[in-house]
Amino acid sequence: MDLDLRFPALSDLRKRAQHRIPHFAWEYLDSATGTESVKHLNRAALDGVRMLPAALDGEFTPDLTTPLLGQDHAAPFGIAPIGMSGLIWPGAEAALARLGAHRNIPYCLSTVATRLPEEIGPLAGDKGWFQLYPPRDPNIRTDLLKRAKAAGFRVLVLTVDVPAPSRRERQLRADLAFPPRKTPRMIMQTVLRPEWALRTLRMGVPRLRLMEEYKRLDGNAPSTGHAGYLLRVNPDWDYVAALRAGWDGPFVLKGILRPDDARRAIDAGVDAVWVSNHAGRQFDGAPASVDVLPDIRATVGPDYPLIADGGVESGLDILRMIARGANFVMLGRAWHYALAALGPKGAAHLDHILREDMIANMMQLGLVSPREAGLRLWPAKNVGEM
Numbered sequence: 381m382d383l384d385l386r387f388p389a390l391s392d393l394r395k396r397a398q399h400r401i402p403h404f405a406w407e408y409l410d411s412a413t414g415t416e417s418v419k420h421l422n423r424a425a426l427d428g429v430r431m432l433p434a435a436l437d438g439e440f441t442p443d444l445t446t447p448l449l450g451q452d453h454a455a456p457f458g459i460a461p462i463g464m465s466g467l468i469w470p471g472a473e474a475a476l477a478r479l480g481a482h483r484n485i486p487y488c489l490s491t492v493a494t495r496l497p498e499e500i501g502p503l504a505g506d507k508g509w510f511q512l513y514p515p516r517d518p519n520i521r522t523d524l525l526k527r528a529k530a531a532g533f534r535v536l537v538l539t540v541d542v543p544a545p546s547r548r549e550r551q552l553r554a555d556l557a558f559p560p561r562k563t564p565r566m567i568m569q570t571v572l573r574p575e576w577a578l579r580t581l582r583m584g585v586p587r588l589r590l591m592e593e594y595k596r597l598d599g600n601a602p603s604t605g606h607a608g609y610l611l612r613v614n615p616d617w618d619y620v621a622a623l624r625a626g627w628d629g630p631f632v633l634k635g636i637l638r639p640d641d642a643r644r645a646i647d648a649g650v651d652a653v654w655v656s657n658h659a660g661r662q663f664d665g666a667p668a669s670v671d672v673l674p675d676i677r678a679t680v681g682p683d684y685p686l687i688a689d690g691g692v693e694s695g696l697d698i699l700r701m702i703a704r705g706a707n708f709v710m711l712g713r714a715w716h717y718a719l720a721a722l723g724p725k726g727a728a729h730l731d732h733i734l735r736e737d738m739i740a741n742m743m744q745l746g747l748v749s750p751r752e753a754g755l756r757l758w759p760a761k762n763v764g765e766m
């Protein structure tokens with residue numbers, strides 16, 4: 381089957397995904413919080429970034445290779461951390477880690493994954509990043525960092541935009557709990573998706589395995605509730621300093637939208653800032669990530685690495701983020717729509733779509749490297765603002 385003919389764009393994979401996974405898993409993946417205005421804004425703002433194509437540039441070959449945090453990556457995009465990935469598609473963490481290693485793009489494992497760092501780290505090769513939701517107990521923190529390092533994760537990412545749970549009304553309506561409850565409604569939804577159900581049976585009910593291990597060790601953790609949230613603290617700059625001192629390798633802050641926070645991150649020895657509004661899942665009053673990038677770029681200067689995410693669906697979107705000031709772009713939901721649609725070959729197909737779309741658009745724009753995208757912004761005054 382020629383996947384390009386049947387699934388030429390992410391939207392085709394997304395459509396199929398919805399018919400292959402139970403309603404509660406779909407709601408978990410696809411939802412945001414509040415009226416989901418941020419989710420829609422991310423899309424609208426990306427569409428609003430316009431660039432002028434080039435003419436008469438002669439022959440050239442675009443090259444997607446992009447350096448970041450001491451490595452060359454095959455393209456300027458990677459796989460953002462998604463908690464409970466394995467609920468969306470059984471085996472998701474392993475499939476995406478393998479994809480990262482084979483296609484030479486970063487894969488970031490979430491603290492609240494359904495698989496342990498020891499299982500996933502080796503699959504990601506040297507492309508593994510470990511995302512931390514900050515444990516309250518310093519002993520757990522130290523142990524977690526030690527385990528992530530021993531499992532081969534090269535980059536540590538501290539997520540700072542989840543100070544507390546958000547409402548996520550669609551998830552509430554879908555009766556979603558971790559681990560999933562076996563209510564008649566859920567069982568019915570599962571029966572309607574036999575491939576997902578059989579794979580889940582084979583792999584075991586998705587659980588927050590890492591967090592559950594620590595919950596048993598943490599005497600202070602309340603006995604009921606979501607293991608992930610029970611262990612977390614709302615970090616501060618002292619926490620950032622402690623992590624900086626405790627991690628020998630690149631260290632990233634994820635979930636920054638304010639230029640002053642980005643400035644402070646540089647002063648705290650953070651190696652890259654990840655500009656993100658958490659895909660609209662935390663705060664429905666935030667601006668689009670792509671809209672705050674120019675101010676943050678102006679604050680951190682031309683050379684400091686900025687990673688960005690939020691609503692990216694195509695190679696053109698990746699170029700738009702870069703044009704606005706990002707060095708590197710991550711996608712979250714997209715990989716999971718692709719996995720849910722076609723399994724691991726869906727994720728590989730998405731990697732192909734993104735690269736081909738980047739190259740097609742770079743040809744239109746006369747760009748040899750994605751990092752030149754800012755030169756094509758229209759109106760051009762945006763360049764001066766950056």
Ligand SMILES: Cc1cc2nc3c(=O)[nH]c(=O)nc-3n(C[C@H](O)[C@H](O)[C@H](O)COP(=O)(O)O)c2cc1C
Nearest residue numbers: 409460461462463490539659689690691711712713
């Ligand atoms: C279902 C889901 C779960 C997520 N879980 C995490 C997580 O565990 N840790 C984290 O730092 N970010 C998490 N995020 C945010 C993503 O890492 C990323 O910032 C966001 O999905 C990017 O936007 P996009 O999905 O539009 O590409 C999650 C996002 C989604 C959609």
